[in-house]
Amino acid sequence: MLYMKDLLELSRFCFLSLLSDSSQYVIDWALTWHTLMFQPKHDDSYTQANASMHYALKFQLFLDDLPTLESLKRSRPDLYIDILTCRSCENQLEDFMHLFMCNKRRVRMQQILNSYMRHLTTKIKEAGDNAKRDFSTQINKLNSLSCWSFSSSNWSSYSLVRGCLPSAFLEVFMELDIPRLTVMNVIAAIHNNFIHKFRKRIWNPRSYDKGLWEQAMNITSKLKNSPRPKGLPKSSYLPYSSLPPPTHVISRDSGTDWLKNSMQYGLKWFDHISGFMGRLMVLLNNSFCRMECRF
Incomplete structure (x- = not known):
């Protein structure tokens, strides 16, 4: 008291x-x-x-x-x-x-x-x-x-x-x-x-x-007890909880689940790498076409 x-x-x-x-x-x-x-x-x-x-x-x-x-x-x-x-x-x-x-x-x-x-x-x-x-x-x-x-x-x-x-x-x-x-x-x-x-x-x-x-969401006890990442602004750090719950049977491979969900729901990092790979394929295709023309 x-x-x-x-x-x-x-x-x-x-x-x-x-x-x-x-x-x-x-x-x-x-x-x-x-x-x-x-x-x-x-x-x-x-x-x-x-x-x-x-x-x-x-x-x-x-x-x-x-x-x-x-x-x-x-x-x-x-x-x-x-x-x-x-x-x-x-x-x-x-x-x-x-x-x-x-x-x-x-x-x-x-x-x-x-x-x-x-x-x-x-x-x-x-x-x-x-x-x-x-x-x-x-x-x-x-x-x-x-x-x-x-x-x-x-x-x-x-x-x-x-x-x-x-x-x-x-x-x-x-x-x-x-x-x-x-x-x-x-x-x-x-x-x-x-x-x-x-x-x-x-x-x-x-x-x-x-x-x-x-x-x-693959938020394990180890992850919850780990220190919060430092030096990452909110705008660029993707919380685990932003991943939508999977609609399919959950795999035991958490890394695979995370990747599948990212591909399925089009998260920012996956959109970025998809766009990059698409542009890379276009550049490579154009390069091969120019090489064929020379021959």
């Missing part, structure tokens, strides 16, 4: 000023930080690698640091061309917002949010039953939050996905006399479940679609 104020001044958190109803969705930064740092208990099947991936994804969401295509275009413009669109819907540019607004994933994303709300509701009912208190008011308050549905202008749902959690989550439990730390642990565990579902049902399928396209 020490550097939270400095962190929130970064441009990646400018969405906070766009919350349409800040009185309803007031972010509790103590809860948010507790959730980010929360380490859930796992069984033996959950390896350290799984835990690390989960932890990394949680912070990537919070910091808007996922390697979306728009992000990759900025970091590797030599591989990902500007006009490249989402590999799932192939219709819109893929930025962070598009991850859950994409028409190929929107239903699944809404289902994940509904599950999030159901988990919270279940815990409120359990707390109310244990305290022998009426919990209908708390459930109505929770269900009325604007973060449970998506739209391009609903920044509260965007905030929830980022992991910026509202104080209302705490209030509905504490009104039932549940200790604050206990409530924070419950909410953090439910949010971790949301992160797990986001990875499994949104991020992994999206990455699979992108991976298929990269395979067709």
Whole structure:
């Protein structure tokens, strides 16, 4: 929490000023930080690698640091061309917002949010039953939050996905006399479940679609991890991603595929060499004709 104020001044958190109803969705930064740092208990099947991936994804969401295509275009413009669109819907540019607004994933994303709300509701009912208190008011308050549905202008749902959690989550439990730390642990565990579902049902399928396209474009892991070429102006450097996907059966010979696609789609370098060879043949033919005339 020490550097939270400095962190929130970064441009990646400018969405906070766009919350349409800040009185309803007031972010509790103590809860948010507790959730980010929360380490859930796992069984033996959950390896350290799984835990690390989960932890990394949680912070990537919070910091808007996922390697979306728009992000990759900025970091590797030599591989990902500007006009490249989402590999799932192939219709819109893929930025962070598009991850859950994409028409190929929107239903699944809404289902994940509904599950999030159901988990919270279940815990409120359990707390109310244990305290022998009426919990209908708390459930109505929770269900009325604007973060449970998506739209391009609903920044509260965007905030929830980022992991910026509202104080209302705490209030509905504490009104039932549940200790604050206990409530924070419950909410953090439910949010971790949301992160797990986001990875499994949104991020992994999206990455699979992108991976298929990269395979067709011969963008290998080695190529992605290689340094970006230096000293080449954009106008003369041909990104691998400008090659259209092959319509024929993909060969294992990546060099052959690249050449075939270049010939089929008439890329600049192939047009240039074709023109040069054509002019050369004309010159040679004229030379032979003159030689024949001399004899």
